[in-house]
Amino acid sequence: MKSERDSGAKQALSGRRSFLGLAAAGLGGVLIAPGIHLIEVAQAAARGTAPAGANAKVRWGLLIDTTKCASGCSDCVSACNTENGLAAPTRPTDAQWIRKIEIKSVATGRAQSLPVMCQHCAEPPCVDVCPTGASFKRADGIVLVDRHSCIGCRYCIMACPYQARSFVHEPLTAQKPEVPRGKGCVEGCTLCVHRIDAGGGPACVEACASAGHHAMLFGDLNDADSEISHRVREVASKQLRPDLRLDPGVRYQGLA
């Protein structure tokens, strides 16, 4: 437990350390050419040392067009279950990573249907409350649970305003090789991190597109040229509970 916490702390510190090292080098040598900023040097160094894995320059996000999300359709939910080896929930305590909700405006009577999953906040409260460091945010903005460190205290379930996390109550069998899950741990949407690391996207987005709905869009919010960045620039979109200032990576279009 201690070594895991230490390694987590080291990872968190490594970025700052390398930046401080570079800053010291820059001040000592005064060799940085005009027009080259320290931040660019630091980013170049980060690229050189960690070519594989999560990229800190990326912020993965989703844009969900609620006007295209049909009431009663649960293609994204079933795709998530299939991809991650989850059984279709039969009891309220069963694990669920994505769910469809139906909302209706009291004032106008307008009904809408939308999927809700982990919102992959920039300031995730689940990470703040985790006593073991098991809840963490990856460099590319994906919020995950390290099940090796999770003690199943469920503070994160309480802290999450989106009710996006589940607890596994019973022993599991026949897990997917890419998606290890087990009893006694909290879990939630991983944005299909195993697929993202292989260059793909989440299964829910793929299922929504292949069914012809195209209500979900996945991409890099930090990349100004990505499709999702174009869309969030052009159309009005909302984060859920913006008053909490958690800056979720999932945005909803057409939500009123």
Place this chain on the structure above:
Amino acid sequence: MNLRHRAFVCRAAAWLACACMAGPVLAQQATANRVPLPAIEAARGEACVADPAFMRRNHMNLLKHQRNETVHLGVRDARASLKGCIECHASAATGSVAQAPGDFCASCHSYAAVKIDCFECHASKPAAAALPANHPRTDTGVSRPQGVLRWPQLASAR
């Protein structure tokens, strides 16, 4: 009569001495036969990521290091991954490394009396559908990566 009697006593004493000396040796052999030694099934693939002697002592360190790299940093194509172990070492009979008592991980861990927690969460079988045609699991081609692991303990062990 007296001489004969004395000779018999001497021979009996000699036999007794022999029996006493041989006793512990026979007992040791019997004990050794009763202990079920781990049966290591031959793995697919040409070579492991490191020497078998090193792997026996240090596989847990490699796996622990790798799990942190993968979960926190997203490094997936690393050599010392549990998935990689399972793909080569899954039993031909059960298709698993820990399902039957004779499977690769289970046989050694029961011999060493070390409880193995990995497979409460991790699949102990490789994903058959996801394997490419030239994958070790298909038993036709061998594609484990070759080379030396960059791991400080590996260098110091050699």
